[in-house]
Amino acid sequence: MHPGKTDSAAREVRSYLRARHHGMLATISRRLDGYPYGSVVPFVLDHAGNPVILISRLAEHTRNLQADRRTSLLVHEPSDEVQSGARLTLVGDADLLDEDTRLRQRFLRYLPHAEQLLALGDFDFWRIKPVTLRFIAGFGDIRWIPAADYAPPENTLSTEEDEILAHMNRNESDALRDCCLHYHKHSATDVTMIGVDCDGFDVRVPDRRLRFEFSAPAGSAAQVRELVAAMAREARRE
Numbered sequence: 001m002h003p004g005k006t007d008s009a010a011r012e013v014r015s016y017l018r019a020r021h022h023g024m025l026a027t028i029s030r031r032l033d034g035y036p037y038g039s040v041v042p043f044v045l046d047h048a049g050n051p052v053i054l055i056s057r058l059a060e061h062t063r064n065l066q067a068d069r070r071t072s073l074l075v076h077e078p079s080d081e082v083q084s085g086a087r088l089t090l091v092g093d094a095d096l097l098d099e100d101t102r103l104r105q106r107f108l109r110y111l112p113h114a115e116q117l118l119a120l121g122d123f124d125f126w127r128i129k130p131v132t133l134r135f136i137a138g139f140g141d142i143r144w145i146p147a148a149d150y151a152p153p154e155n156t157l158s159t160e161e162d163e164i165l166a167h168m169n170r171n172e173s174d175a176l177r178d179c180c181l182h183y184h185k186h187s188a189t190d191v192t193m194i195g196v197d198c199d200g201f202d203v204r205v206p207d208r209r210l211r212f213e214f215s216a217p218a219g220s221a222a223q224v225r226e227l228v229a230a231m232a233r234e235a236r237r238e
Contacts, residue, residue: 009143010150011217013135014049014199016075016088019211021110023075025053027064037064043073043128044110047158047197049151051090051128052097052107054114058122065126069093073128086137092130092147100125106161109194110202110209155198155219164221168193168228175232176203182235184210196224 022042029037039061043051051073055062065071071094076087097103103125108115117123130147137143157164168176169192176191180203188205195202200213201224212231218224 009135009145011199012137013088013133013145013150014045014152015211015213016086016135017049017051017090018045018197018199018202020075020077023051023073025061026072026074027061028068028070029060030064030067031060037061041073042111042114044107045197046103046106046127047152047155047161050092050130052103053094053126053128054107054111054117054123055126056117056120056123062124062126065094069095071128086135088136089134090128090130091132091134092128094126094128097125097127102158102162106195109204152198153217153219155217157197157218157221157224160221161196164196164224165193167221167225168196172228172232175228175235178232178235179203179212179228180205180210183212183231186210201228 021044022040024038025041026036026038029035037060039059041053041055041061043053046052072089072091074087074089077085104118107125108118130150132147133145133150135143135145173191176193177188180186180188180191186205186208190206192204193201194204194209196218198214198217198219200211203210203212214227215230216227218227
């Protein structure tokens with residue numbers, strides 16, 4: 001495949017996943033001698049594009065992963081026309097994560113209700129490292145994407161995210177409100193940036209979460225600020 005087409009397809013897949021936060025986890029059943037076992041889980045992508053899930057140590061899927069780390073995650077939007085809509089299956093290997101403060105905070109910014117699960121004391125974070133992905137964008141638009149092609153471009157945002165969020169929420173709230181109105185036709189006075197990655201950023205407004213895509217990949221905090229500023233200028237031209 002042409003490099004440009006590969007990059008475009010990979011970004012489309014990452015964007016599809018970043019905009020969604022639950023899916024069906026398929027594990028290999030230990031109890032049922034290898035039959036596939038499906039369950040619903042929340043997830044948040046880390047900065048490498050890996051889904052991170054939070055699951056109970058008592059859950060059936062956790063026991064399955066402890067015995068066999070091979071898994072897949074199906075992500076789609078519920079619809080009566082489900083077979084004509086977009087959906088993605090990420091096939092990979094799951095690993096139990098050690099305590100990671102940054103990752104925990106990122107997960108909770110996107111899924112704050114998970115704080116109640118963590119308070120129970122028996123929930124752990126697992127990371128699914130992709131092996132390959134199957135993306136069906138619509139009827140006749142079907143492709144396999146290897147993990148190496150899916151991986152985000154090199155960037156330093158995993159260590160700079162907290163700094164970026166603090167700056168944007170403290171100093172650029174007007175820019176964020178302008179972007180919400182221009183790109184999503186959503187007027188909100190209370191806007192908080194909750195996450196940023198090489199492809200874009202997410203904000204929380206009182207009744208929803210909004211996703212914004214950059215015009216080009218960002219590799220650093222400085223580039224994020226430039227891209228957001230350009231988006232705000234475009235928003236204010238109306």
